[in-house]
Amino acid sequence: MGDETTDGRKARGQRRRAEIIEATLRVVQRDGAAGVTHRTVAAEAGIPTSLSTYYFATLDDLLVAALTSVTDAYTARIRAIIDDGGDMLRGLAELIAESAGPGRDRALAERELSTLAARRPALRPIARRWRAHVAELARHCTDDARAAAALVAASDGLCAAILIDDAPADPGYVQAVLRQVVGPCDAV
Amino acid sequence: MGDETTDGRKARGQRRRAEIIEATLRVVQRDGAAGVTHRTVAAEAGIPTSLSTYYFATLDDLLVAALTSVTDAYTARIRAIIDDGGDMLRGLAELIAESAGPGRDRALAERELSTLAARRPALRPIARRWRAHVAELARHCTDDARAAAALVAASDGLCAAILIDDAPADPGYVQAVLRQVVGPCDAV
DNA sequence: GTACTAGTTGAACTATCGTTCAAGTATGTC
DNA sequence: GACATACTTGAACGATAGTTCAACTAGTAC
Numbered sequence: 001m002g003d004e005t006t007d008g009r010k011a012r013g014q015r016r017r018a019e020i021i022e023a024t025l026r027v028v029q030r031d032g033a034a035g036v037t038h039r040t041v042a043a044e045a046g047i048p049t050s051l052s053t054y055y056f057a058t059l060d061d062l063l064v065a066a067l068t069s070v071t072d073a074y075t076a077r078i079r080a081i082i083d084d085g086g087d088m089l090r091g092l093a094e095l096i097a098e099s100a101g102p103g104r105d106r107a108l109a110e111r112e113l114s115t116l117a118a119r120r121p122a123l124r125p126i127a128r129r130w131r132a133h134v135a136e137l138a139r140h141c142t143d144d145a146r147a148a149a150a151l152v153a154a155s156d157g158l159c160a161a162i163l164i165d166d167a168p169a170d171p172g173y174v175q176a177v178l179r180q181v182v183g184p185c186d187a188v
Numbered sequence: 189m190g191d192e193t194t195d196g197r198k199a200r201g202q203r204r205r206a207e208i209i210e211a212t213l214r215v216v217q218r219d220g221a222a223g224v225t226h227r228t229v230a231a232e233a234g235i236p237t238s239l240s241t242y243y244f245a246t247l248d249d250l251l252v253a254a255l256t257s258v259t260d261a262y263t264a265r266i267r268a269i270i271d272d273g274g275d276m277l278r279g280l281a282e283l284i285a286e287s288a289g290p291g292r293d294r295a296l297a298e299r300e301l302s303t304l305a306a307r308r309p310a311l312r313p314i315a316r317r318w319r320a321h322v323a324e325l326a327r328h329c330t331d332d333a334r335a336a337a338a339l340v341a342a343s344d345g346l347c348a349a350i351l352i353d354d355a356p357a358d359p360g361y362v363q364a365v366l367r368q369v370v371g372p373c374d375a376v
Numbered sequence: 377g378t379a380c381t382a383g384t385t386g387a388a389c390t391a392t393c394g395t396t397c398a399a400g401t402a403t404g405t406c
Numbered sequence: 407g408a409c410a411t412a413c414t415t416g417a418a419c420g421a422t423a424g425t426t427c428a429a430c431t432a433g434t435a436c
Contacts, residue, residue: 009403009412016413032307034222038394048415053395055413108306115303118296118351119220127352146368153345154369160344163306164315180334181342181369197382197433204383225423236385241425243383377436384431392423401414406407 017055017065020045024066029105033112036063064123067113070106071129078133088137089182093175096155099162100169107159131156138182147182154181205243205253208233212254217293221300224251252311255301259317262298266321276325277370281363284343287350288357295347319344326370335370342369 023045027036036059042052056062081091099107110130117123134155138148158174161167211233215224224247230240244250269279287295298318305311322343326336346362349355 007404007412012403013413032304037392039392049394050396050416051414057395059394111303111306114352115299116220118299124352124354131349131353144368146365150342150365150368153343153349153365154338154341155345156348157341157344160302160348161319161341164302164312165319166312177334177338177341180332180338180371183368195382195434200433201383226425227423237424238386238426239384245425247424379434379436381434382432385429387427389426390424393421394419395421396419397417399415399417402412404409404411406409 013055016047016051020047020052020055020062021065021069024062025070025106025109028066028109028112033063033109033116036066038062060120060122063113063116064126067110067117067123068126070110070113071126074106074110075130075133078130078137082133082137082140088141089175089178090171092134092137092155093178094171096158096162097169097171097174099159104163108163111160111163142182144183150181151178154178201243204235204239208235208240208243208250209253209257212250213258213294213297216254216297216300221251221297221304224254226250248308248310251301251304252314255298255305255311256314258294258298258301259314262294263318263321266318266325270321270325270328276329277363277366278359280322280325280343281366282359284346284350285357285359285362287347292351296351299348299351330370332371338369339366342366 020041024036024041027040027044031040038052038056038059039049041062042049045052052062056065077095078092081088081095084091095103113123114127117127131152134152135148138151141151142148154177158167158177162169208229212224212229215228215232219228226240226244226247227237229250230237233240240250244253265283266280269276269283272279283291301311302315305315319340322340323336326339329339330336342365346355346365350357
């Protein structure tokens, strides 16, 4: 029991569950969190509406699962940057700059869902995760707690600027701003 | 014609319009942007549903007006800080820290609506306004363009952190982080 | 007064929503 | 085989949504 499942039915169920979550994210990316309904998600996944409610009894359950999926993928990227051992600010800058291109939909989905989190306490711990990971990355760049907090805040703000402001998304520029935030003459 | 209106009917109409916008903001603060419907807004304002559609033909019109109202009030605060001539980082920090207390609902409403802006081009210029004002404030604090960009990003990120992370909202702490962002030994 | 405009009302239309449910099919257990 | 479990389906329920509309009132111009 637990993770190892030999039951073909449950395995199929988990696959379906994942399919529905992916369909939900596509809907969020296309129409925003407001466009998520049992019906739109089911249509996107090519299944009957009632099957969506079978796996996620309420819309909140569905949104929580979708947000969790997005943030998990994102935090994995950050963890890879930390474990890679290279220039972390460079890696973070490249990740942020992605929000202007291929990663825009994902970044937008995360923002929509994390905005939802401000109002629904159940979502908050999940929305907090990527901040915790950026904070951990920051701790590898500086010993100053204020500088670390500044890096987390600036990363969030830069991403928002790219999404809303159509700000320049040159990784080099982003990295320069991040370096400015951490401090001019510290480590790294 | 123009601004001066002697027509009592039009004057009443403008008052109604303002009432509806205020009711909309109360709904956004209470239930989020997703809770804004012609019916909820009308109920909040104590008027029939059809009167809401009389002034705002579509829901988008209503949301645009509400977002404009919020950002106008916020940018006025920032402009007051600039014109006051005091310690601008202090003023900005106090404004940001308000998001943890009395200004939470307003900050939340602005975030909801600016998130909407990422998807609806019509809202973008409005959402950009407060960034432009913070950028102007930043230009009074530093000559470095990167430092100014960093200040804008960090301000946004700190506000988000307060809303979602339940981060400490001590004005002194916020100010310290902002100073870290602008640079250790620059002007002011 | 009459004619005109701006604002106001309540009812109605159609569409979609979240959710429920009884019935059906595959898969696993014995 | 029989039986239980997990998944799947289509139809339906009541509630609420955006929007429209004809009728009505209040203020303006003549």
